[in-house]
Amino acid sequence: MAAPNQVKRSVSLYSLQEEYYYGRLDLEGCLRAVASTGATGVEVLAEAMFPDFPGPSPAFEAQWFGWLAKYGLTPTCYDAFLESKLYRNRVLTLREQVAMTERDIRLAARFGFKTLRTLCSTPLEVIEGSLACAEKEGITICLEVHAPFALDSEWSDLYLEMIRKTGTKHFGFMPDFGMFYRNMPPIARAQALRKGAHPDLLRRVDEAFAERVEKGFVHIRYSLDLAAANSAYRRENGMFDLKEKLVPLGANDADLGYLFMSYNFTWNDPSVVTRNIAHIHHTHAKFHEVDEQYVDATTPLPQVLAAYVAGSYDGYISSEYEGNSSLNDALPVDSVEQVRRQQEAMRRILEA
Amino acid sequence: MAAPNQVKRSVSLYSLQEEYYYGRLDLEGCLRAVASTGATGVEVLAEAMFPDFPGPSPAFEAQWFGWLAKYGLTPTCYDAFLESKLYRNRVLTLREQVAMTERDIRLAARFGFKTLRTLCSTPLEVIEGSLACAEKEGITICLEVHAPFALDSEWSDLYLEMIRKTGTKHFGFMPDFGMFYRNMPPIARAQALRKGAHPDLLRRVDEAFAERVEKGFVHIRYSLDLAAANSAYRRENGMFDLKEKLVPLGANDADLGYLFMSYNFTWNDPSVVTRNIAHIHHTHAKFHEVDEQYVDATTPLPQVLAAYVAGSYDGYISSEYEGNSSLNDALPVDSVEQVRRQQEAMRRILEA
Amino acid sequence: MFQQVFDPDGFSLVERDGKPAGFQFGMKLQYYRGAPLSIILDLEVWLDGVKMPREALRAVNRGDVFTLVEMETAVDNRWEFGRWGTVQVLSGAAPAPGPHRLGCTQTIRPSYMPWPIVVHAETDFTLPG
Amino acid sequence: MFQQVFDPDGFSLVERDGKPAGFQFGMKLQYYRGAPLSIILDLEVWLDGVKMPREALRAVNRGDVFTLVEMETAVDNRWEFGRWGTVQVLSGAAPAPGPHRLGCTQTIRPSYMPWPIVVHAETDFTLPG
Numbered sequence A, B: 001m002a003a004p005n006q007v008k009r010s011v012s013l014y015s016l017q018e019e020y021y022y023g024r025l026d027l028e029g030c031l032r033a034v035a036s037t038g039a040t041g042v043e044v045l046a047e048a049m050f051p052d053f054p055g056p057s058p059a060f061e062a063q064w065f066g067w068l069a070k071y072g073l074t075p076t077c078y079d080a081f082l083e084s085k086l087y088r089n090r091v092l093t094l095r096e097q098v099a100m101t102e103r104d105i106r107l108a109a110r111f112g113f114k115t116l117r118t119l120c121s122t123p124l125e126v127i128e129g130s131l132a133c134a135e136k137e138g139i140t141i142c143l144e145v146h147a148p149f150a151l152d153s154e155w156s157d158l159y160l161e162m163i164r165k166t167g168t169k170h171f172g173f174m175p176d177f178g179m180f181y182r183n184m185p186p187i188a189r190a191q192a193l194r195k196g197a198h199p200d201l202l203r204r205v206d207e208a209f210a211e212r213v214e215k216g217f218v219h220i221r222y223s224l225d226l227a228a229a230n231s232a233y234r235r236e237n238g239m240f241d242l243k244e245k246l247v248p249l250g251a252n253d254a255d256l257g258y259l260f261m262s263y264n265f266t267w268n269d270p271s272v273v274t275r276n277i278a279h280i281h282h283t284h285a286k287f288h289e290v291d292e293q294y295v296d297a298t299t300p301l302p303q304v305l306a307a308y309v310a311g312s313y314d315g316y317i318s319s320e321y322e323g324n325s326s327l328n329d330a331l332p333v334d335s336v337e338q339v340r341r342q343q344e345a346m347r348r349i350l351e352a
Numbered sequence C, D: 001m002f003q004q005v006f007d008p009d010g011f012s013l014v015e016r017d018g019k020p021a022g023f024q025f026g027m028k029l030q031y032y033r034g035a036p037l038s039i040i041l042d043l044e045v046w047l048d049g050v051k052m053p054r055e056a057l058r059a060v061n062r063g064d065v066f067t068l069v070e071m072e073t074a075v076d077n078r079w080e081f082g083r084w085g086t087v088q089v090l091s092g093a094a095p096a097p098g099p100h101r102l103g104c105t106q107t108i109r110p111s112y113m114p115w116p117i118v119v120h121a122e123t124d125f126t127l128p129g
Ligand SMILES: [Mn+2]
Pocket: A144, A146, A176, A284, A286, A320
């Protein structure tokens, strides 16, 4: 990388879910593992790993800061989930959703975080209603730009407009590298084959993906009806048309699962990061596999990181390993080694 | 009263509900009114009068302590309600009920209270599960002995047994003077007549009450099914038998309402207080009317207070005016004047 | 029961997208400590003696709007003691201008009470022409 | 989906008042952040190919026991990620000693997902004689 840069590296504990699930790593073990990968920051899903969420004890709080000191880690991002469908008979009201977000903002601040990830499904009004609390607590709310959502889209413009309108300094974006998948992860294709998919049909799915990469994706739009918005996105990008072609060719569940999964990732020119850098405060380096030569066959890390450096980004890029689910039906998972490889890959690029 | 004593006087803001309902008194006005009656303590229903319950703001907290200083009042008892039937489809679990009680204990401590009133419907296990929190917060949980519940009963013995078993110093009783009603309140009888009751039928109800006072009441028993326990209590004390006699005599809704109400009050020999004084930490001086000569025609205040003095009680006795509901269908209510009279009546007895 | 149940200034028409949708009124809860909406088992409304359909009712409190079914889980929204809440009747049509008779029954279930509180109140009101 | 869904040591008979009432098994939720029970829309259990009645099921978590209907409002009880929860099947009778086949479908609705997560898992287990 040409110039020295201020990009910092973190790991989301989402990455270690396989080891946590089986009890091979507890929370302290996860922190130790993160430190071992070379990252200096840690991102958490408090709902997954903080005991007694949403009311962790003062004793746990003390332990948490003790562990951070012990392993030399800085808390980066607190991943919030807005459980707006907590009840069957209704969606939480705006006031309830704001209260839940404020609860998470206060928890994030209490545990030393500076940013809070909010999901791409978060209504504009909920974010706007939570800004005062975020400002008071010194937290920046970051809207995750998770594929198929995109920057420089009608959807992201609505949030930019809210930033302009309120003048807030406590809200911005955090890209997820699922928007920088140039092709399907090879381990996902291998898993589909294990499950009985047809190589020629997978090739059709891959070709369609390549075509979308070439021609550009139709972006998903803002809607409080996620299922409708997502279905429209899939339709407009040809998924249902392709499905209709594959079914007569004998597509089975494995083929169709691969087809469906291929619409969970998108490709955007990484320059979109540079253009929006003033509003980017955190990042998820989502990935499926980094090989022994420190290459990610899906996401062109050098090109993507160059876009951050070009924008003089000084926030964290946080590993988000998701490959476990493409392996754990049949193969061993080593999340720590995968994260170590991605961290090393990023270090080499950033320190070159 | 023969000897000097340490009995202190308080007012429950329950007493001022009529004025609060109409906005004639706000919370500060209620505190000013309490101070004007001669009481030094104040008891609250935070659910009724604390803004944004159960999450009152720090700004309100500061205001609260400012008002206490301004009006020279000491917080005495925090009246908790255990909303265990918050949902239609189930009763809250033990864990949820304990969490709710702990929430109230922490609120009580935060606002300067020393005792917390828990209702006679509170399951034993919920109290036991909340004792550690009460101890930590310096709060004594007081089970309200509200008619038809009684001290020296099978019901109260269960709680005494829990005290013995746990050795707790943070739980006890608080009698409500509804257990010292020697007869029905005259204003209740007058209201029944306004509503069309028959004087001769009301007399039958009064006679039956007198008979229960004479012979003694069958006590209500411990049960998590309140409706069943209360129905059994009414049956065993003759209510349904009496109803069957009154209906053929032409009893109307007003007559039957008076009959039903007459089972909300009981008479116990006040010596029950003296015998249990070691476990009594607060008291509700429930009343319907004190006249201009400072006499309560229903509860023999001199006799009841003597029982407290005989036990060297040094807690608070807190006015709980309930007469408004026997007047407000047709007549003006002056809760502050009623409370002032009861406080003056008690002062005269205690300082005599 | 307190004498004044309805807000004398709270009667008005409700429109949706510029079209008549119903009417609303202000009311105080008849229970001395307020209540989370979820323990209000039922609200029943009569206009000029005609019972309004349950599905047409909305409880509006602290800026939130609930159907009676949604209200069943509204555990964090308190109808505070002594405060006006609003009941909307979205019957799809505006009542005619002029005098009307309103009845409303509140059914509240405080957890500690053996039986629910059922309070019925009525009032006359006039809608502007 | 993780490979190990069921607790190999979690299968046992359930008695009520000394009489056979059913059986229970331990299970982990197939969702990476745990869940308040209220967002678990459904649990379905098959024993030896026979679907157990929904009313017979109980979710036992953190010391609390819920029917599936009660679970709809269990918003404060989290089935934590990676922790065994217990499912009871109170069918009123004990399955016979010996080998059995168990199937269980979890339907979870995280609020941000366009569609619920539906995961089916099966296992063989043996009840002591
Ligand atoms: Mn992500």
